[in-house]
Amino acid sequence: MITVNNLSVYYKQKNSTVQALKDVCFTVPRGSTCAIIGPSGCGKSTLLSVLSGLHHDYSGEVLVDGAKVHQVRRQTALILQGHGLLPWKTVWDNAVLGLQIRGVPKRVMTEKVSVILKDLGLWEMKDRYPAQLSGGQRQRIGIARALALDPDLLLMDEPFSALDALTREALQKQLLSIWLNNKITFVLVTHSIEEAIFLGQRIIIFAGHPGQVIEIVDNPRAGDMAYRKTKDFHEVATRVREILEQ
Numbered sequence: 001m002i003t004v005n006n007l008s009v010y011y012k013q014k015n016s017t018v019q020a021l022k023d024v025c026f027t028v029p030r031g032s033t034c035a036i037i038g039p040s041g042c043g044k045s046t047l048l049s050v051l052s053g054l055h056h057d058y059s060g061e062v063l064v065d066g067a068k069v070h071q072v073r074r075q076t077a078l079i080l081q082g083h084g085l086l087p088w089k090t091v092w093d094n095a096v097l098g099l100q101i102r103g104v105p106k107r108v109m110t111e112k113v114s115v116i117l118k119d120l121g122l123w124e125m126k127d128r129y130p131a132q133l134s135g136g137q138r139q140r141i142g143i144a145r146a147l148a149l150d151p152d153l154l155l156m157d158e159p160f161s162a163l164d165a166l167t168r169e170a171l172q173k174q175l176l177s178i179w180l181n182n183k184i185t186f187v188l189v190t191h192s193i194e195e196a197i198f199l200g201q202r203i204i205i206f207a208g209h210p211g212q213v214i215e216i217v218d219n220p221r222a223g224d225m226a227y228r229k230t231k232d233f234h235e236v237a238t239r240v241r242e243i244l245e246q
Ligand SMILES: Nc1ncnc2c1ncn2[C@@H]1O[C@H](COP(=O)(O)OP(=O)(O)OP(=O)(O)O)[C@@H](O)[C@H]1O
Pocket: 011, 012, 013, 018, 019, 020, 038, 039, 040, 041, 042, 043, 044, 045, 046, 047, 209
């Protein structure tokens, strides 16, 4: 689904240039999950901007579904940290926003968003405003809005970082069931080793300034709800921690 070859990104400022990524190479198979982890400032968010088509000033090759990424792609959804909710709109109005912008007929929109809100446990609160919800519920509206667009690729930038541990685990599981039911490809940027291992079948470890890939760990058991409590899980966690500490 994703092929990245020798990707380098520079941010040009008035009097200087910052290189954010250097010679990044990796692939993500269709329908699989991938976690991107690395220290602050190593270019993870920049990578998501490139993959989403928001940042197209790069060198190297970036292909999504076989096509070069040079603009925002219709079937790619991006969920950012702040979830981008409009505070003056209700849960329902926030969730249908993307479909409204695309001019989807009201009946189709209502059917689709109703199912998604029910699946995500947001139906009862559809007339509330974001300020009247918990952090986890707000994050789920962001996910609902993204899913309503029927993406085949879901990109997430630290979606659960502001949540407490239990809410975070509940949302991780919810994300996995969405993935199991919809078979979309997802790429998640995270600072949490646990989260990367629970959710990422491929874990891409970044380091440095400019950011480079230092290791790619295959983690095929990600996606199994019972994985977190296994010995394998803790072994992979130790390995990833050692690589990050190098
Ligand atoms: N618009 C910009 N202009 C100039 N430099 C930028 C810009 N955006 C990011 N950078 C720089 O590019 C590098 C990578 O930033 P990026 O936000 O992609 O890292 P990150 O790994 O996502 O960081 P964090 O984990 O802290 O969110 C950093 O050195 C950052 O200062």
